[in-house]
Amino acid sequence: MENEQVYSVSQVNLYIKNMFTREHVLNNIYIKGEVSNCKYHSSGHIYFTLKDGKGQMACVMFAGQRSGLSFRMSEGQSIIVLGSISVYERDGKYQLYARQIFLDGLGALYERYEQLKRELQKEGLFDSSHKKPIPFYNNRIGIVTASTGAAIHDIQTISARRNPYAQLILYPAKVQGEHAAETIVEGICRLQKENVDVIIVGRGGGSIEDLWAFNEEIVARAIYSCKVPVISAVGHETDTTIADYVADLRAPTPSAAAELAVCEIREVQSGLEISRVQMAYLLKRKITQNREQIERYKLKLELLSPAYQLRQKKQYLVDCEERMRELMKLKLQRKKHQLAVYMERMRGLSPLEKLQSGYGFVTDSKGGVVRSVKEISIGDEITISLSDGDMKAIVEQKRARRR
Amino acid sequence: MAKAKSLEDYMEELEKIMNDLEREDLALEEAFKLYHNGMKVLKSCNDAIDKVEKKLIVLEEE
Numbered sequence: 001m002e003n004e005q006v007y008s009v010s011q012v013n014l015y016i017k018n019m020f021t022r023e024h025v026l027n028n029i030y031i032k033g034e035v036s037n038c039k040y041h042s043s044g045h046i047y048f049t050l051k052d053g054k055g056q057m058a059c060v061m062f063a064g065q066r067s068g069l070s071f072r073m074s075e076g077q078s079i080i081v082l083g084s085i086s087v088y089e090r091d092g093k094y095q096l097y098a099r100q101i102f103l104d105g106l107g108a109l110y111e112r113y114e115q116l117k118r119e120l121q122k123e124g125l126f127d128s129s130h131k132k133p134i135p136f137y138n139n140r141i142g143i144v145t146a147s148t149g150a151a152i153h154d155i156q157t158i159s160a161r162r163n164p165y166a167q168l169i170l171y172p173a174k175v176q177g178e179h180a181a182e183t184i185v186e187g188i189c190r191l192q193k194e195n196v197d198v199i200i201v202g203r204g205g206g207s208i209e210d211l212w213a214f215n216e217e218i219v220a221r222a223i224y225s226c227k228v229p230v231i232s233a234v235g236h237e238t239d240t241t242i243a244d245y246v247a248d249l250r251a252p253t254p255s256a257a258a259e260l261a262v263c264e265i266r267e268v269q270s271g272l273e274i275s276r277v278q279m280a281y282l283l284k285r286k287i288t289q290n291r292e293q294i295e296r297y298k299l300k301l302e303l304l305s306p307a308y309q310l311r312q313k314k315q316y317l318v319d320c321e322e323r324m325r326e327l328m329k330l331k332l333q334r335k336k337h338q339l340a341v342y343m344e345r346m347r348g349l350s351p352l353e354k355l356q357s358g359y360g361f362v363t364d365s366k367g368g369v370v371r372s373v374k375e376i377s378i379g380d381e382i383t384i385s386l387s388d389g390d391m392k393a394i395v396e397q398k399r400a401r402r403r
Numbered sequence: 404m405a406k407a408k409s410l411e412d413y414m415e416e417l418e419k420i421m422n423d424l425e426r427e428d429l430a431l432e433e434a435f436k437l438y439h440n441g442m443k444v445l446k447s448c449n450d451a452i453d454k455v456e457k458k459l460i461v462l463e464e465e
Contacts, residue, residue, distance in 0.1 A: 137414075194462070276445055279438055279441045283424065
């Protein structure tokens, strides 16, 4: 005992649970059986037992998975459950956690659906690289659906409202029952020859069997090889058929398909009007720009013209003359002023002024100015000029004196 | 048979013409040409819309 490891119950339960989890087969398994002891719990979970002649298994479908169940389960129904098997640790019991539950019979259909989907996907029929864009403006719209029924009516109504000028072309196909798939394929082929811009393939809602034609391989291949873009519109939002996977665009309903295929003509027309106005504006602007450019060139040219240059030079000459005149005037004024100053000074220095104050001016007989007694001899005749006249005199005596 | 131009082709052309018209260095003469072209394309657009209300055509089985 001492050397043996001892485990708790929950440890073992967890260990076993992990074993289940690692087993891939148990995580995604379809199990067929009969419903018994089914309880819809108020929480939204469904508890039931799946059994066959030899055994039984506890099952639960949680509220979050309820979208995988499209009918009301009841006692004794033969069903197929898709889910995973795991251990409920608290009770130490394993049970089936259901994700999808089908009525048996339908189960076979689903299997075919799943298998075809896998095959086609592998083959690349769903590749987004192959999908063609849906043109914005479609003039001719091909429709493959029943000529009676809500689908064509809805498409017609919406198309007429959005763009009454769009041409709808219907290929009345059988959308359920025997040979439905063949007529759908035929419709796709025929419409391609009608030079349509886009094809809507679809029908209104129905049971899985009703929609089955859109899960057929020939339909998938016809859509895939169609040269014209195809919009699928099968059933309601929640039904996804093989055709939806292959189509270039999947619309949740026929009405939505019409919205996608038919553009709003008023938008197109107002867009065209905007283009027209825009173009006129751009051209006008271009003209204005050119005009302005011409004005600029004109101005430049005028500045460069000989006439302008001449005028410029003449003006310069006039300016020069004006300046010279000004300068001359200034100079003259200055000189006049100077002259007046000189005259004032001259007046101060004049000999006549001196004579007035009793001085005399002596000249010899030859008229030369006598500045020194040395220049004169006794008996020389001299002239003495006073302010009011001259006198002649003879020198009688002379004596040098230092002053 | 060469497929006639779709409205989308025309609209693309219009877009291009307008982009060109917006260019600063575009000669006036070119601008006139572009404008002229643009008006033609606009007309083609309107022609493409073919304003006749259409009735549903139901194909007969061959």
